[in-house]
Amino acid sequence: MPVDTPASVPLTFSPWEMFLGAGPxxxxxxILLALASIATxxxxxxxxxELRRLRTRLVAADILLDDAAxxxxxEDLTRNCRVAHTLVLAAEDERTRSHDIPEDGEGLKERIVLHLERIEASEARRLMRGTGLLATIGATAPFVGLFGTVWGIMxxxxxxxxTKATSLAVVAPGIAEALLATALGLVAAIPAVVIYNHLARQCAACREGVADLTASVMRLVSRDLGRLRPTLSRAQVIPFASREQRIPAE
Known part of the structure; x- marks a missing residue:
């Protein structure tokens, strides 16, 4: 019965076998690159x-704000959308704080716009939360894999x-295990870059939705101030007219 020599034994180069045969x-x-891929x-x-649900709520809230008088x-119409409700409450809060500053419609608009811009910027930062890790993985994963490859080849x-052995059968397994690290680095980096760009576009669309809500809120503020102007004008004109009536005719 013939005995298989080491050269005749088939070598297995499956990823799992190469992982088990690699150095520490x-x-x-x-393992680090596999965890990075799972995180991606x-x-x-x-x-x-999260972004799909938010976009749906932003569109619905924008429609409701268009219908608001x-x-x-x-305030009651936007309770189901956190962002829209926050913007409305911020505008109402600033309007309440400015009740002792009459005839300052333009100043009130400016203060509300500043407040809403801060909320909008905070929402933009919240939308991008977590995507920074994708950028880090996309930028560093190839180099981490290359480090593993260089170390394995060394x-x-x-x-x-x-061992003073120059046979290709002796060199090939170690080189294959080292090159697997580079392959895993690319497997982790390429999806991370693609997903980061995709999520960045989705976040930009959500920021545009928040900007539309801000414009809708400011339109309601301007409409309410426009309704107050005739009232203020009558309050100023009536006392003046009554004073003129009290002047005796010559």
Whole structure:
């Protein structure tokens, strides 16, 4: 019965076998890249669900604000949308604080706009939360994989020098295990870059929706101030007319 020699035994180069055969440093690099890939897809799923729900609520809130007759009525209509409700409450709060400053419609508009811009900027930062990790993975994962490859090849050549064996069968497994780290680096980096760009576009669309809500709120504020101007004008004209009536005719 013939006995298989080491050269005749088929070598297995499956990713799992190469992972098990890699050194501790290369194996740690592979585990780190696998965790980075899992984090990338987790962020993608979570942010996609969050942004899709937010866009739906922003569109619905914008329609409700278009139908609102005044800022007071918009408060009840926007309770299902956190962003729209926050914008409406901020405008009402500033209007309440400015009640002792009569005939200052333009100043009130400016103060409300400043307040809403701060809320809008805060919402933009919240939308991009978590995407910074994607940018980091996309930028560093190839270099981390390259580090694992270089370290694995160094280890392979060190083993060759120690054993004084120059056969390709001896060199190939170590080099293949090292190159697997580079492949994992690309597997982690490429989806991270693509997903980051996709989520950035989705966040930009949501920011445009928030800007539309801000414009709708300011339109309601302007409409309410326009309704107050005739009242203020009559309050100023009537006392003046009564004083003229008291002047005796010559």
């Amino acid at each position: 440093v290369v194996r740690a690099v592979m 897809w987790t962020i993608f799923i979570a942010k996609s669900i 005044s800022l007071d009525g918009a 280890t392979s050549f060190t083993g060759i020098a120690a």
